[in-house]
Amino acid sequence: MGIEVEPRNHHAPTFSSLIYEVGCPENSPDGYLIATLTAVDPDRSIFGKIRYSIADTDEPDLFVIDENSGEVRLTSSPDVSLDREVKASHTVDVVAEDGGGWLGYTKLVVKVIDVNEYAPQFPVTEYRVTVPADRIRSKNPILQAVAVDADTEFGIRYSIVDLPSANSSIKRDSSFFEINPDSGEVRLRMSDEDVLKFTKDKERVDLQFWAGATDEGGLHSYVPVTVVLLPEGEPNPEIHPQNATFFVKEDAPIGSVITTLRVTNIEEPRFRVVSSNDEFFQVDHHGNLLIKARLDQEDEDKHTVVIWAESGDGMSVATSQVMVRVFQLSAT
Numbered sequence: 220m221g222i223e224v225e226p227r228n229h230h231a232p233t234f235s236s237l238i239y240e241v242g243c244p245e246n247s248p249d250g251y252l253i254a255t256l257t258a259v260d261p262d263r264s265i266f267g268k269i270r271y272s273i274a275d276t277d278e279p280d281l282f283v284i285d286e287n288s289g290e291v292r293l294t295s296s297p298d299v300s301l302d303r304e305v306k307a308s309h310t311v312d313v314v315a316e317d318g319g320g321w322l323g324y325t326k327l328v329v330k331v332i333d334v335n336e337y338a339p340q341f342p343v344t345e346y347r348v349t350v351p352a353d354r355i356r357s358k359n360p361i362l363q364a365v366a367v368d369a370d371t372e373f374g375i376r377y378s379i380v381d382l383p384s385a386n387s388s389i390k391r392d393s394s395f396f397e398i399n400p401d402s403g404e405v406r407l408r409m410s411d412e413d414v415l416k417f418t419k420d421k422e423r424v425d426l427q428f429w430a431g432a433t434d435e436g437g438l439h440s441y442v443p444v445t446v447v448l449l450p451e452g453e454p455n456p457e458i459h460p461q462n463a464t465f466f467v468k469e470d471a472p473i474g475s476v477i478t479t480l481r482v483t484n485i486e487e488p489r490f491r492v493v494s495s496n497d498e499f500f501q502v503d504h505h506g507n508l509l510i511k512a513r514l515d516q517e518d519e520d521k522h523t524v525v526i527w528a529e530s531g532d533g534m535s536v537a538t539s540q541v542m543v544r545v546f547q548l549s550a551t
Contacts, residue, residue, distance in 0.1 A: 228319030258315035265318030335436030366432035
């Protein structure tokens with residue numbers, strides 16, 4: 220007489236690793252297969268049959284797992300998607316349960332791979348800089364053109380680009396300039412003869428070229444740069460402070476004064492915020508840099524503000540760049 224041994228649940232499901240790390244391109248389509256997680260249970264019958272589920276995740280509507288295959292996919296929800304600029308990685312806690320209720324656990328870390336979506340952007344629509352005679356001779360950097368790329372994984376290279384002049388009354392000549400491809404620093408590239416000519420000439424010279432910013436994915440943008448070379452003895456207009464940083468509470472009322480700008484060698488200057496964040500900042504006729512709209516630290520915690528002070532005829536321009544850092548006061 221044969222004896223039939225009834226199967227028992229001796230083992231819990233196990234994964235080969237406690238943590239799995241995978242990459243997934245941002246903006247992948249709905250249903251995109253991220254990974255297949257497989258647990259092993261040597262028990263026979265129903266005790267060896269495994270069902271998979273998600274126990275916890277930092278984004279509940281973003282991932283789904285097939286209970287039979289262990290395939291983890293992006294959901295078809297229109298409200299969520301992988302975005303490297305919003306969050307660099309996600310975690311998914313996965314449970315494997317056998318027919319007897321025994322459990323095995325693992326963690327899936329999904330690292331979001333940056334896709335080149337955005338071209339580099341300069342903070343201004345035009346750079347303008349005035350260079351006095353002593354700076355022409357020094358050959359020190361005359362300005363730094365800096366672009367920002369929302370795609371954090373893609374570096375930026377700078378170049379001088381031969382494009383038509385943005386102003387037909389200004390001479391286009393890029394041969395007198397060079398730009399550092401890594402930093403965006405612009406220097407004059409002149410022979411001793413050229414230096415002598417521009418410093419001893421009685422007339423100011425307005426030159427223009429285009430600076431280009433290209434990321435590693437090939438996306439690019441351009442900005443015109445106007446350089447005014449002043450002859451010996453002509454005063455150089457300047458704004459102070461330069462390259463300063465100011466800290467502002469995010470609940471600072473509209474109209475609050477951040478700093479007061481001082482201008483030399485321009486009578487009755489007209490002020491203008493020329494950076495792309497001009498909806499948040501303005502300068503009154505006294506030179507007070509003011510908050511124009513509510514600031515939100517979570518949306519943007521730092522603002523590079525570029526300001527022009529112009530003479531009435533527009534022939535003299537001074538430029539200042541300041542950093543405004545927005546902070547929150549901790550709740551007590």
